[in-house]
Amino acid sequence: MTNFPKAQIEDYGFKHRAYxxxxxxxxxxxxxxxxxxxxxxxxxxxxxxxxxxxxxxxxFSSFTLKWYLNIFNERELLSAIxxxxxxxxxxxxxxxxxxxxxxxxxxxxxxxxxxxxMFLNNMPILNPDIVTGFSLMIMFRFVMELINLIIxxxxxxxxxxxxxxxxxxxxxxFFTFPYVVLSVVPxxxxxxxxxxxxxxxxxxxxxxxxxxVVVPAIKAGIFSGMLLALTMSIDDFVISFFNxxxxxxxxxxxxxxxxxxxxxxPSVYAFSTLLTLVIMVGLIxxxxxxxxxxxxx
Amino acid sequence: MNSTYAKLANPYRxxxxxxxxxxxIALVALGFTNLTSSISFNSLSFTLENFDMFGEKSILVGFxxxxxxxxxxxxxxxxIGYLTAYLVYRSNFNNKxxxxxxxxxxxxxxxxxxxxALANIMSENNILTSLIGFSPFSNINGTPLAVIIGMxxxxxxxxxxxxxxxxxxxxxxxxxASADLGKTPFQTFLHVVFPxxxxxxxxxxxMVFLPxxxxxxxxxxxxxxxxxxxxxxxxxxxxxxxxxxxALLASTILFLIFGAIVLLRRFDKEGETLL
Amino acid sequence: MKKILAFALMLTxxxxxxxxxxxxxxxxxxxxxxxNEAVVDRFExxxxxxxxxxxxxxxxxxxxxxxxxTTAYDIVIPSDYMIEKMVDENMLIALDYDKLPxxxxxxxxxxxxxxxxxxxxxxxxxxxxxVDYTDYAVPYFWGTFGIIxxxxxxxxxxxxxxxxxxxxxxPSKAPAGVRRGMYDVPQFAYAAAMLYLDxxxxxxxxxxxxxxxxxxxxxNFVEWGDDSLKRNVEAGNLDMALVYTGDYLDRLYIQLEEGxxxxxxxxxxxxxxxxxxxxxxxxLVIPNTSKNVDRAHEFINFMLDPEVVALNxxxxxxxxxxxxxxxxxxxxxxxxxxxxRNWALANQTYYNKNAVLSVAPLTALNPSDIDKINTMIDNVxx
Numbered sequence: 001m002t003n004f005p006k007a008q009i010e011d012y013g014f015k016h017r018a019y020x021x022x023x024x025x026x027x028x029x030x031x032x033x034x035x036x037x038x039x040x041x042x043x044x045x046x047x048x049x050x051x052x053x054x055x056x057x058x059x060f061s062s063f064t065l066k067w068y069l070n071i072f073n074e075r076e077l078l079s080a081i082x083x084x085x086x087x088x089x090x091x092x093x094x095x096x097x098x099x100x101x102x103x104x105x106x107x108x109x110x111x112x113x114x115x116x117x118m119f120l121n122n123m124p125i126l127n128p129d130i131v132t133g134f135s136l137m138i139m140f141r142f143v144m145e146l147i148n149l150i151i152x153x154x155x156x157x158x159x160x161x162x163x164x165x166x167x168x169x170x171x172x173x174f175f176t177f178p179y180v181v182l183s184v185v186p187x188x189x190x191x192x193x194x195x196x197x198x199x200x201x202x203x204x205x206x207x208x209x210x211x212x213v214v215v216p217a218i219k220a221g222i223f224s225g226m227l228l229a230l231t232m233s234i235d236d237f238v239i240s241f242f243n244x245x246x247x248x249x250x251x252x253x254x255x256x257x258x259x260x261x262x263x264x265x266p267s268v269y270a271f272s273t274l275l276t277l278v279i280m281v282g283l284i285x286x287x288x289x290x291x292x293x294x295x296x297x
Numbered sequence: 298m299n300s301t302y303a304k305l306a307n308p309y310r311x312x313x314x315x316x317x318x319x320x321x322i323a324l325v326a327l328g329f330t331n332l333t334s335s336i337s338f339n340s341l342s343f344t345l346e347n348f349d350m351f352g353e354k355s356i357l358v359g360f361x362x363x364x365x366x367x368x369x370x371x372x373x374x375x376x377i378g379y380l381t382a383y384l385v386y387r388s389n390f391n392n393k394x395x396x397x398x399x400x401x402x403x404x405x406x407x408x409x410x411x412x413x414a415l416a417n418i419m420s421e422n423n424i425l426t427s428l429i430g431f432s433p434f435s436n437i438n439g440t441p442l443a444v445i446i447g448m449x450x451x452x453x454x455x456x457x458x459x460x461x462x463x464x465x466x467x468x469x470x471x472x473x474a475s476a477d478l479g480k481t482p483f484q485t486f487l488h489v490v491f492p493x494x495x496x497x498x499x500x501x502x503x504m505v506f507l508p509x510x511x512x513x514x515x516x517x518x519x520x521x522x523x524x525x526x527x528x529x530x531x532x533x534x535x536x537x538x539x540x541x542x543x544a545l546l547a548s549t550i551l552f553l554i555f556g557a558i559v560l561l562r563r564f565d566k567e568g569e570t571l572l
Numbered sequence: 573m574k575k576i577l578a579f580a581l582m583l584t585x586x587x588x589x590x591x592x593x594x595x596x597x598x599x600x601x602x603x604x605x606x607x608n609e610a611v612v613d614r615f616e617x618x619x620x621x622x623x624x625x626x627x628x629x630x631x632x633x634x635x636x637x638x639x640x641x642t643t644a645y646d647i648v649i650p651s652d653y654m655i656e657k658m659v660d661e662n663m664l665i666a667l668d669y670d671k672l673p674x675x676x677x678x679x680x681x682x683x684x685x686x687x688x689x690x691x692x693x694x695x696x697x698x699x700x701x702x703v704d705y706t707d708y709a710v711p712y713f714w715g716t717f718g719i720i721x722x723x724x725x726x727x728x729x730x731x732x733x734x735x736x737x738x739x740x741x742x743p744s745k746a747p748a749g750v751r752r753g754m755y756d757v758p759q760f761a762y763a764a765a766m767l768y769l770d771x772x773x774x775x776x777x778x779x780x781x782x783x784x785x786x787x788x789x790x791x792n793f794v795e796w797g798d799d800s801l802k803r804n805v806e807a808g809n810l811d812m813a814l815v816y817t818g819d820y821l822d823r824l825y826i827q828l829e830e831g832x833x834x835x836x837x838x839x840x841x842x843x844x845x846x847x848x849x850x851x852x853x854x855x856l857v858i859p860n861t862s863k864n865v866d867r868a869h870e871f872i873n874f875m876l877d878p879e880v881v882a883l884n885x886x887x888x889x890x891x892x893x894x895x896x897x898x899x900x901x902x903x904x905x906x907x908x909x910x911x912x913r914n915w916a917l918a919n920q921t922y923y924n925k926n927a928v929l930s931v932a933p934l935t936a937l938n939p940s941d942i943d944k945i946n947t948m949i950d951n952v953x954x
Contacts, residue, residue, distance in 0.1 A: 028384045035381050038450050039403050042411035055826050058807035060428045105306025120313040126554045128511030131547040135320030163642035206301045231404050245642030257627030258604030272406045355950030420809040522796025525954045536632045
């Protein structure tokens with residue numbers, strides 16, 4: 001037989017790119033590491049400052065852990081920390097529980113009402129902080145005047161101020177509800193509609209069906225909503241600044257106030273580093289617990 | 298069943314109307330008054346004089362700066378954010394959720410502390426130079442580059458998260474089908490993966506653009522007060538209780554937001570994209 | 573689900589209960605770290621009250637917090653021009669000196685008295701009313717504004733001493749390549765420009781405004797900030813900046829604590845106080861929204877004790893307002909403790925009670941004028 005040249009795969013346009021694979025893989029790893037480094041660079045600097053024995057932030061004197069112990073001596077810092085944790089805890093819990101119910105409600109609305117409500121729901125996320133903070137303060141002021149007017153009908157001369165923890169929690173709820181709703185609704189979409197019908201068939205009342213069937217199925221959405229809510233709430237400054245009162249400053253307000261004219265105590269850096277470390281340890285810990293759970297099965 | 302569940306949304310509707318809708322109207326209305334702290338409610342009057350301030354150089358420059366910086370930041374964040382999300386998506390990590398939490402974690406530290414730390418290492422004499430003799434960023438504090446770097450790395454998690462979520466939702470069989478039909482991996486990405494993740498890209502871009510546009514803390518610290526953003530001007534107005542001007546400027550930003558929402562609705566009719 | 577709810581409720585209850593403290597409360601609104609913790613502790617021990625100190629970062633913040641009435645503060649510590657504005661708008665309570673017996677034991681420094689007189693004079697021109705501000709306020713700390721400078725740059729000190737404000741605003745009168753910074757309060761920048769132009773710090777007119785704009789633009793400031801200015805000059809990242817003299821002493825005290833002497837610090841960075849500079853005084857006032865006026869008076873009385881003020885000055889680098897407190901600080905000139913001796917030396921150098929100053933505090937300008945100044949500064953910066 002004549003020797004016809006065998007067709008090579010290159011004739012069909014195939015290009016050998018296999019050598020690129022390990023190259024790209026390494027490039028990817030390097031990129032990812034650099035990226036994480038950049039994200040964490042400020043955190044690393046803050047950690048360095050927290051063990052710097054000098055208060056002067058541009059010079060490293062010597063290694064010390066005294067600022068960590070000193071956290072407990074700084075009464076204003078402690079009070080600000082306590083306030084932040086209180087507000088964020090209450091706001092996140094309420095936002096998660098109520099937000100889930102609201103999301104379920106919105107999901108079952110007819111199309112037109114739903115899109116109108118979702119439009120309003122997205123506003124708090126898109127609004128600039130300073131606008132939200134200011135307009136909320138005006139609303140609260142207005143409501144407070146109304147309440148005081150009514151109180152004065154019964155007891156002239158008395159007046160209350162609702163500013164403080166109540167207004168702060170309400171303000172935080174304002175911008176955390178949307179995040180919870182937006183995390184839960186997509187999961188509701190993925191939910192198998194038959195599940196709820198099955199629950200009804202088995203005799204569960206609507207509310208019970210909700211708690212025992214729907215909520216566990218959308219657990220992931222609720223959890224990520226809660227995480228987002230907590231993140232947004234714990235570092236909020238502008239909105240809290242306008243809506244706090246009765247001296248209920250949170251950590252961000254306190255840091256901003258101190259940074260204005262005076263010197264910042266390194267104990268703040270120590271607290272910040274501590275918080276980051278605790279959460280990281282928690283993450284790694286939950287990783288191990290998950291792995292253990294899987295092997296035990 | 299549907300109508301029972303639907304009732305759950307009613308309290309939320311009232312909440313949204315009272316706290317979102319009414320203050321928005323009030324804010325826009327305020328922009329047309331002469332309200333400052335020295336005006337009492339009796340002498341409040343409507344006026345169009347506030348529009349004069351749009352002729353001031355600082356306001357025009359403020360808008361231009363905010364827009365330019367926000368656009369550049371969003372672009373850069375898109376490129377490196379998409380890369381990061383894609384890398385994690387294609388990797389073999391066991392706990393991808395953990396990686397995402399790691400990405401969010403820096404946001405739990407106070408923003409001002411973090412930006413201050415960046416400003417620290419971006420100055421000539423800083424803690425890194427005293428510790429290890431050199432700093433990767435020396436001496437760019439106060440320049441536009443510093444502001445961009447600061448803004449990108451503060452807000453890039455907002456870009457990574459939605460893109461990653463969108464990527465995860467892509468049905469793997471679509472990618473396999475594309476390969477079966479003879480597309481190279483690169484072409485698969487371009488024609489299959491990227492278009493399907495576009496929702497995440499749009500969400501991420503909006504979540505980065507808006508806070509960067511209206512923010513004031515990061516530009517103030519990293520540009521050493523030299524670059525004026527529209528957020529700085531609004532902050533000054535509100536601090537000195539010139540509410541009417543501040544409200545008018547804020548309303549202008551609200552218009553931009555409406556534009557963003559219209560854009561969103563083209564990508565997702567139901568308005569549920571954002572996450 | 574129920575267990576989680578119950579747990580959450582319990583936790584909330586625990587947090588709320590832990591926050592309860594039965595002592596009567598005194599609320600103070602102050603600048604950040606502007607009071608010695610030891611002073612607060614001592615007050616709490618002597619009177620059995622619980623003191624809550626809130627911080628704000630500017631006079632305008634003080635004003636909006638009190639005007640909005642969201643918190644009922646008992647004591648506020650604003651600066652002179654904000655006190656003028658607050659009295660104009662009837663936001664303060666007149667002090668009852670019967671409740672302040674310690675007043676008889678102290679004499680105000682001459683600079684403080686001049687500030688009071690000046691405030692009354694400017695109010696007279698502005699509103700044609702005569703207001704004696706001692707009716708409303710007791711001085712807390714005061715001081716001058718100066719130019720903090722990096723002494724490591726050759727020729728800078730001499731340039732400042734020869735030309736004063738000229739070296740600060742005119743690049744040709746100082747060594748080349750000097751980096752200048754300005755305080756991020758537009759009214760301060762305007763006042764400094766006025767002094768450079770040999771005008772009264774509080775003079776305002778459209779032509780003066782544009783002259784100030786030219787001057788400030790010509791100075792080519794590379795940094796606008798507040799607390800970052802002093803830190804950057806200290807670190808050598810900036811060469812000259814307008815700051816409160818007290819800002820310099822704050823950093824000085826920190827350097828002293830870390831083992832340096834006054835001379836060593838002055839060689840690194842120092843502060844130049846021009847003869848024609850402007851001054852400020854932060855004073856204790858009682859807003860009319862206070863619910864504990866008597867308790868507030870007790871606190872003011874406590875702060876009229878010279879020893880307490882000297883204790884406060886150990887942490888705050890601003891000038892004490894009472895001659896008696898100054899004398900107490902001077903007793904430390906012969907102290908064996910390095911820190912205390914340097915502390916007294918610093919006070920003697922920068923806050924000498926015998927220094928002859930002709931002082932000019934800032935006054936409360938018309939809000940629309942302030943808005944014009946703000947816009948002018950924004951225009952320069954853009």
